[in-house]
Amino acid sequence: MSGGPTARVVVVDDEPVLAGMVKNYLERAGMETRTCGDGLQAVELVREWRPDVVVLDLGLPGLDGVEVCRQVRTFSDCYVVMLTARADEVDTLVGLSVGADDYVTKPFSPRELVARIQVMLRRPRAARDQAMLSERRFGDLLVRPEAREVLVADVPVELTRTEFDLLDAISANPGRVLSRRQLTDEVWGKDWRRDDHLVDVHIAHLRKKLGDDPSAPRFVVTVRGVGYRMGSGR
DSSP states (O other), rough: TTSSSSOOEEOOOOOOHHHHHHHHHHHTTTTTEEEEEEHHHHEEEEEEOOOOOOEEEEOSSSSOOHHHHHTTTTTTOEEEEEEEEEHHHHHHHHHTTTTTOOEEEOOOOOOHHHHHHHHHHHHOOOOOOOHHHHHHETEEEEEEETTTTTTTTTEOOOOOOHHHHHHHHTSTTSSSSSEHHHHHIIOTTSSOOHHHHHHHHHHHHHHHTTTTTSSOOOSSHHHHHHEEOOOOOO
């Protein structure tokens, strides 16, 4: 974080002791942090303060974490880390399906959470040559990496940062199959914990936004046992 602007983080949890502890760790790491314990207030705080990252508990009064994330995604592409005390897969899938970037299961180490946020904020974004920054067309799909824009049949598609970064990585290598590990390294960075499930959930959500039928995909094609590659768009 040194040399750049201070990252802003909102911690949303109705347990004041936990929220305060996470806030202390984040501020010690040099991040400007605000806390909130209510879902409705959280949406307004994110709207007004425009943070880089939101740490969001699933079980909140007012609005639950999933609905908060859904509303935040209508106006912000900040990174969202979901916190849940329920480790079952359904909660994780629901949280990620509304645009969360990662999840942490309680109890967790605040130090580890801070480390993961730091890695998230260091994601590689601009180290591409000019050829990779040029427009890419796959049938009705147009990807504009420099502007971070995506259009399908000339209609703009709103993607989260993670969804765009995945599409950017796959579309930059249209003739190549990228494994889940390669996508994790490319999009999240080599220091990120490798989680194949996380990649698959984001790919599923990306396909849904692109109108790409997973049983007969035109854009993002699954290569069984290997990973993903770009389709022709036909």
